[in-house]
Amino acid sequence: MTSFTPVSSVFGTSPADPDATWDPGSWQSFPAAQQPDWPEPERLAQTVDQLALLPPLVSGVESARLREALGAAAAGQGFLLQAGDCAESLRSFHAESVHHKVKVILQMATILAFGSGLPVIKVGRIAGQMAKPRSNPVEPVDGPDGPLVVPSYRGDMVNGSAPTPEARRPDPDRLLRAYYQSAASLNLLRTFTEHGFATLDEVHAWNRQYVGRTSERPSSDQRYVSLIDDMEHVVRYLGSHPGARTSELPDRGFDFFTSHEALILPYEQALTRWDPATGHWQDTSAHMVWIGERTRQLDGAHVEFAAGIDNPIGVKVGPGMTPEELLALCTRLDPTGLPGRLTLITRMGAGRIREALPPLVRAVREAGHPVLWVCDPMHGNTFTGESGLKTRRFADILDELRGFFEVHRSEGTHPGGVHLELTGEDVTECLGGSPEILDAHLATRYETACDPRLNRTQALELAFLTAEMLQR
Ligand code: PEP
Ligand code: CO
Numbered sequence: 001m002t003s004f005t006p007v008s009s010v011f012g013t014s015p016a017d018p019d020a021t022w023d024p025g026s027w028q029s030f031p032a033a034q035q036p037d038w039p040e041p042e043r044l045a046q047t048v049d050q051l052a053l054l055p056p057l058v059s060g061v062e063s064a065r066l067r068e069a070l071g072a073a074a075a076g077q078g079f080l081l082q083a084g085d086c087a088e089s090l091r092s093f094h095a096e097s098v099h100h101k102v103k104v105i106l107q108m109a110t111i112l113a114f115g116s117g118l119p120v121i122k123v124g125r126i127a128g129q130m131a132k133p134r135s136n137p138v139e140p141v142d143g144p145d146g147p148l149v150v151p152s153y154r155g156d157m158v159n160g161s162a163p164t165p166e167a168r169r170p171d172p173d174r175l176l177r178a179y180y181q182s183a184a185s186l187n188l189l190r191t192f193t194e195h196g197f198a199t200l201d202e203v204h205a206w207n208r209q210y211v212g213r214t215s216e217r218p219s220s221d222q223r224y225v226s227l228i229d230d231m232e233h234v235v236r237y238l239g240s241h242p243g244a245r246t247s248e249l250p251d252r253g254f255d256f257f258t259s260h261e262a263l264i265l266p267y268e269q270a271l272t273r274w275d276p277a278t279g280h281w282q283d284t285s286a287h288m289v290w291i292g293e294r295t296r297q298l299d300g301a302h303v304e305f306a307a308g309i310d311n312p313i314g315v316k317v318g319p320g321m322t323p324e325e326l327l328a329l330c331t332r333l334d335p336t337g338l339p340g341r342l343t344l345i346t347r348m349g350a351g352r353i354r355e356a357l358p359p360l361v362r363a364v365r366e367a368g369h370p371v372l373w374v375c376d377p378m379h380g381n382t383f384t385g386e387s388g389l390k391t392r393r394f395a396d397i398l399d400e401l402r403g404f405f406e407v408h409r410s411e412g413t414h415p416g417g418v419h420l421e422l423t424g425e426d427v428t429e430c431l432g433g434s435p436e437i438l439d440a441h442l443a444t445r446y447e448t449a450c451d452p453r454l455n456r457t458q459a460l461e462l463a464f465l466t467a468e469m470l471q472r
Pocket of ligand 2: 086087379421450451
């Protein structure tokens with residue numbers, strides 16, 4: 001683990017509790033997996049001191065509102081749509097791409113809400129999703145004078161993706177750039193959500209356009225047409241009964257929350273503040289943060305950090321998780337069983353979910369933890385295609401989702417949400433969907449900074465198929 005100088009001066013407004021066993025830096029006494037090897041620790045410490053004096057990005061009151069919504073979903077009264085980039089880029093950051101992402105997420109949320117009759121909670125992987133855990137700390141590349149080994153790319157918050165030793169050198173200035181970009185994203189998101197993004201009729205018209213295009217495609221499924229026709233009735237009804245509208249509709253004043261993996265702990269520490277309004281420590285870098293599959297060690301720094309903040313916490317749950325380990329994590333991260341505090345994001349792989357998930361669901365149900373179960377059908381289904389590009393099959397993603405619904409239906413628990421990597425653009429990163437993307441098409445528009453994302457059409461198709469599962 002990288003040694004890191006504790007920040008001493010920045011927590012001036014901490015609670016006057018001399019017995020407190022947790023503070024935003026207490027993770028430093030625990031082993032921290034997946035941290036960059038920062039070449040200049042003193043520059044990192046200076047940057048973190050600087051970050052710690054900058055304004056919070058979100059407030060504890062907002063996070064508490066999200067927690068309430070997630071708590072209702074955990075009790076079966078809601079559905080989480082958590083979606084966005086695998087890794088946001090510092091280089092290609094534009095208002096349009098944020099707009100397109102929000103647009104596709106709103107379209108999906110509308111489809112899911114109509115399908116399920118439940119409020120859909122919209123949480124972006126956005127405004128801070130810029131750090132990546134990696135399977136290998138280094139990567140062999142071709143240098144100008146022959147083969148080289150360079151540090152792996154760890155997300156734009158840490159280093160650059162170009163395969164050169166210079167680009168891959170972790171640079172603390174990137175933490176500041178990530179902070180300011182997150183602030184700019186949030187500013188744009190807040191204008192969308194506060195002043196209205198689109199009317200429900202517009203969102204419905206976009207969805208109808210999508211279905212129109214699908215039904216012209218000979219191989220495509222006509223089932224979406226009947227769902228969109230049903231939606232039409234509701235949209236008309238709401239048009240003439242404005243009082244029946246709820247805050248889930250996108251006209252004005254809707255909620256859109258931010259989230260990212262809390263991976264780079266010095267950054268998260270610097271943005272963790274004592275919130276007098278809630279009387280808790282708040283990680284103000286995002287409304288919700290999650291712990292990844294590679295950093296969820298019970299005695300590790302990430303769990304120690306997350307245990308002390310008041311935000312809603314997600315934990316990725318892979319096929320290697322045991323029921324004992326999961327129960328210990330539930331107790332550690334949510335000792336009082338607070339609804340909405342803990343979201344378990346399963347990412348098993350299509351081939352494993354049907355055996356791996358049931359014992360975990362049973363154990364948590366029997367222990368009485370009020371968790372929200374969410375399916376990430378992306379991260380267990382990644383492989384390298386013939387073209388050499390990392391990809392995922394739409395069919396596998398759909399199959400894992402179906403497995404998730406089957407398991408929860410047979411265990412009597414609520415399939416409470418989906419966690420997706422997607423974009424609002426017409427990229428070619430995942431195989432399949434309709435129109436079908438083939439391995440030979442991948443290179444056409446392969447733009448992700450890390451993992452392959454669903455494109456706009458694939459995302460909408462998946463929303464229609466998920467809405468069908470929710471209807472059943
Ligand atoms: C991710 O969500 O981008 C990720 C790396 O997931 P996981 O920790 O589940 O592999
Ligand atoms: Co990813």
